[in-house]
Amino acid sequence: MARTPLFQRATVTRIIKETADARTFVLAPHEGAVSYVAGQFCTFRVRVDDVELFRSYSMSSAPETDAELMTTVKRVVGGRVSNWLIDNLSEGDVIEMSRPAGKFCLRESERPLLGFSGGSGITPVLSLAKSALATTDRRVRLLCVDRDRASAIFDATLEELVARYPTRLEVLRHLDADSGLLDPAAVRAFVADDGAADSYICGPEAFMAMVEEALPGPGAIFSERFGAAEPVVAVAEPEPTATPEPAxxxxxxxxxxxxxxxxxxxxxxxxxxxxxxxxxxxxxxxxxxxxxxxxxxxxxxxxxxxxxxxxxxxxxxxxxxxxxxxxxxxxxxxxxxxx
Structure with a gap:
């Protein structure tokens, strides 16, 4: 059976400055239109200082609403790939991207959809919201958490969606600079009577863990993780012993x-x-x-x-x-x- 190669080349046709440290890259794959589902991501292969690196970034577009393929990248302090992409990619450049992957996708449901995003975690949540609004009659409510107003990604895009779907889409912005860090009580207050809704969560690991614990249920919970590091736990140092070789x-x-x-x-x-x-x-x-x-x-x-x-x-x-x-x-x- 013929199969799409894992990586293909794509031209950057446009670059949208979302915030001071976030860019949306509009891509034109060389092998034609890419088949994907809202909420999925692509992995990008770049060479930085002669080292081949791979990083995964979610699509901010949705196939039902956007004719162009878009992925959004936020600069990470010390992040070799995010900084390279934002500082070096220009319109007309060619980049290598994988085929779309991931299972952070809409499940068939008539229940309301609750989206919880922290920072750039809004990227796949926006894609899911676009798809749900365009293809279903579900209510969609988003709780978007950002450091401050200047770092809020997709502000204008979300305002346009609310204007288009005023009775079905609600967006609540939580800015840490104004209200402090989001806490479980704020999560439960946002959920209110929608405890049976499907909840989609994406953001920093600590943020996702807090939201998951705070959700009152009984609705389904779906979270997007790209492989967070294990927390460092202080323990008493044992007496040194020889490390056994794998059996x-x-x-x-x-x-x-x-x-x-x-x-x-x-x-x-x-x-x-x-x-x-x-x-x-x-x-x-x-x-x-x-x-x-x-x-x-x-x-x-x-x-x-x-x-x-x-x-x-x-x-x-x-x-x-x-x-x-x-x-x-x-x-x-x-x-x-x-x-």
């Missing part, structure tokens, strides 16, 4: 990347991505949480079980594709090929 398991793992092919002994509990690295290869990856599909590859021998899969479709899994950051071999002899 070897009978069999081997063979990884093919371009013209390179390596075979390493199979280690218990080790992912295919970890095996590839152990063999000296540098395969593509980004989130390492099973969300972005940057590390996907196809099994040509054996089988593997993915701990998490929030990126591949059922058809792709049936064809043998796996997320190598999540796939652990089930068979003694396993071969995987990166495309």
């Amino acid at each position: 070897a398991t009978a069999g081997t793992v063979t990884v093919i990347l371009g013209r390179k092919k390596v075979t390493v002994p199979r280690n218990a509990g080790e992912t295919l991505l970890e095996s590839a690295r152990r063999g000296g290869l540098t395969p593509p990856f980004s989130c390492e949480s099973g969300n972005c599909a940057t590390c996907m590859a196809v099994l040509t021998q054996g089988s593997a079980t993915m701990r998490v899969n929030d990126a591949l479709t059922d058809d792709e899994v049936a064809e043998g594709y796996v997320l190598t950051c999540q796939a652990i071999p089930d068979t003694a002899e396993t071969t995987v090929r990166y495309e």
Whole structure:
């Protein structure tokens, strides 16, 4: 079955300055229109200081309402890719992007939709809101949290949507500079009588965790995560001990990347991505949480079980594709090929 390559080239046709540190890039993929669903993202491959880097950014467009493909990037302090994109990309430049992925998408429902966004987390939430308003009769209510008025992304876009759907769309802006940090009581006050609504959440990890805990239920909760770092917890330092090597398991793992092919002994509990690295290869990856599909590859021998899969479709899994950051071999002899 013919399949779209993971990465393709796209021309930046327009750049929209959303705020001082956020840009929307309007993209024209070279291989024609991209099929995607509201709420999904693309992973971008860029070279910064001779190092190949991958980062995932959500679409701010929705296929039902926008003729152009748009992704929005907010500058992150110390973020090598976000800073490079904002400082270096110009209209007419060409960039490499993956096919759309992700499962932070609308579920069929007649219940109201509540969107909770922190900072640039408004990007996929806006896409979902556009889609829901254009294709359903659902009420949509958004709680958008920003540092201050100057950092509020899509202000004009949301005002236009409210004017178009005055009886179905409500947008509440919470500015930390004016009201302090959002707290659980404010979340519950916003929800009010819509406890049975579907809630979609995107933003910094601490923000999402707080909203998830505060939601009164019984509505469904959907959150978008690109792989947040584990919190640092202070613990008593144990006596130094030798670190055991991973337990070897009978069999081997063979990884093919371009013209390179390596075979390493199979280690218990080790992912295919970890095996590839152990063999000296540098395969593509980004989130390492099973969300972005940057590390996907196809099994040509054996089988593997993915701990998490929030990126591949059922058809792709049936064809043998796996997320190598999540796939652990089930068979003694396993071969995987990166495309």
